[in-house]
Amino acid sequence: MRNSIVEFRNVSFRYGAEEPWVLKDCSFSIHENEAVAIIGHNGSGKSTIAKLMNGLLFPQEGEIIINGQRVNEETVWDVRKDVGMVFQNPDNQFVGTTVQDDVAFGMENRGVPRDEMVKRIEDTLKAVGMQQYLMTEPHKLSGGQKQRVAIASVLAIFPSVLILDEATAMLDPKGRKEIMNTVTAVQEQRHLSLITITHDLQEVVQAERVIVMNEGKIWDEATPRGIFAKKEELQSIGLDVPFVAILSEELRKKGVPIANEALNQDELLEELWTSHLTM
């Protein structure tokens, strides 16, 4: 069993005493080197969870433990070293005038020695395929390149957890795929826990586990296969399911014996081939 890196224990949160509860009694864990997707309808509380994880917000009830440490005003700077976040809009995440300055910024704030900084800038930009853009001004980069630099800036702090909060939402399908491939490679290399908050079904399918939020509560958590088997229930809470899952269901209704839930085209073809052999 892998160690748990993030633990939410009966967490409830609201943005003000007069505001409605945004999260109510949420408990879950995320383990070392685990890739988890958090999904849910708009306003279900996903981004709030991300902000609670790195101490941008604090819960009114319950507790959040990151790497064994309870998140509060005293531990928040340690926690932020451990939990890196990349947001949706790359233009809001730049502070440096060159790519190099930008990656250096977070390290400067944390007092990383200069030689070490130079090494980390080189290593992290290489990890995200941006080493040739060291001196480029960020506004000259494409959306996907900007997100790669934002990821490098976070990785340079050596977090244990990387949160992507709709970080690929502004990219085209190719750009999304490239970013996710890069992040997956980095996750494996650095044994990171990866939390992807997303509406993109392809990203959900890539996760080991999916946490489904509905109206501020955890509605379910399971593997992508387990989650997408509940097609109608998911649709009833405003969520999409992959097209192959809908197609499989329709084929089943027409009498095609598809035994296992398919998550992509290749798996569905395999299922159809197997059922053809047994018919």
Ligand SMILES: Nc1ncnc2c1ncn2[C@@H]1O[C@H](COP(=O)(O)OP(=O)(O)OP(=O)(O)O)[C@@H](O)[C@H]1O
């Ligand atoms: N700063 C804020 N002040 C007051 N209410 C807020 C604030 N930020 C978010 N909320 C409310 O909290 C609820 C949850 O918002 P949150 O952004 O966590 O949802 P989400 O699941 O990430 O949504 P989306 O998929 O649209 O990004 C929403 O009802 C939202 O209006």
